[in-house]
Amino acid sequence: xxxxxxxxxxxxxxxxxxxxxxxxxxxxxxxxxxxxxxxxxxxxxxxxxxxxxxxxxxxxxxxxxxxxxxxxxxxxxxxxxxxxxxxxxxxxxxxxxxxxxxxxxxxxxxxxx
Amino acid sequence: xxxxxxxxxxxxxxxxxxxxxxxxxxxxxxxxxxxxxxxxxxxxxxxxxxxxxxxxxxxxxxxxxxxxxxxxxxxxxxxxxxxxxxxxxxxxxxxxxxxxxxxxxxxxxx
Numbered sequence: 504x505x506x507x508x509x510x511x512x513x514x515x516x517x518x519x520x521x522x523x524x525x526x527x528x529x530x531x532x533x534x535x536x537x538x539x540x541x542x543x544x545x546x547x548x549x550x551x552x553x554x555x556x557x558x559x560x561x562x563x564x565x566x567x568x569x570x571x572x573x574x575x576x577x578x579x580x581x582x583x584x585x586x587x588x589x590x591x592x593x594x595x596x597x598x599x600x601x602x603x604x605x606x607x608x609x610x611x612x613x614x615x616x
Numbered sequence: 617x618x619x620x621x622x623x624x625x626x627x628x629x630x631x632x633x634x635x636x637x638x639x640x641x642x643x644x645x646x647x648x649x650x651x652x653x654x655x656x657x658x659x660x661x662x663x664x665x666x667x668x669x670x671x672x673x674x675x676x677x678x679x680x681x682x683x684x685x686x687x688x689x690x691x692x693x694x695x696x697x698x699x700x701x702x703x704x705x706x707x708x709x710x711x712x713x714x715x716x717x718x719x720x721x722x723x724x725x726x
Binding site: 543 | 620656657658659661693704706708712713714717718719720
């Protein structure tokens with residue numbers, strides 16, 4: 504069964520360092536989402552791609568976060584520099600298109616010390 | 617505004633029914649969803665309901681929607697230990713963007 508892949512599963516870093524997360528969506532899914540889930544809360548959308556284009560990054564802290572999906576397939580989310588408040592689970596999801604069922608990956612748990 | 621609220625915790629005995637509640641504020645929501653998250657895993661879509669419906673049943677799951685009160689519930693019949701997880705309700709805005717609730721941790725004891 505096709506799944507959304509994410510790596511690494513866990514990441515520990517010190518504040519002010521740079522971190523990057525990778526997501527490989529289900530093959531053929533044109534829409535890709537990055538969510539941040541702080542402990543004890545629901546996921547919050549950071550950025551949404553349609554193919555290689557960003558369609559919603561209104562909640563992305565652009566001073567330190569960046570996301571790209573250069574060939575419209577896999578995607579990278581970067582944080583530089585990391586801050587203590589960035590500790591969270593970062594979830595990637597993909598769907599065939601906007602409005603279709605979103606399939607979630609297992610997430611990357613980030614701890615910033 | 618966009619705000620989805622859930623109670624934090626629910627504990628039930630195995631074999632009993634579980635009812636997880638959710639309230640939302642955006643009356644323009646198109647679909648409302650229930651997701652399940654097991655420890656260390658991503659979210660799994662359980663079921664959804666279109667905003668012009670008031671009930672949907674899918675095997676052990678029953679979703680009730682009260683659009684007037686903006687209240688959504690998920691009933692799990694014959695709850696099993698494997699149902700222990702965090703359950704999130706979510707509303708979709710403009711059919712695409714999902715707004716999630718805070719999650720309800722369901723604990724099933726023998």
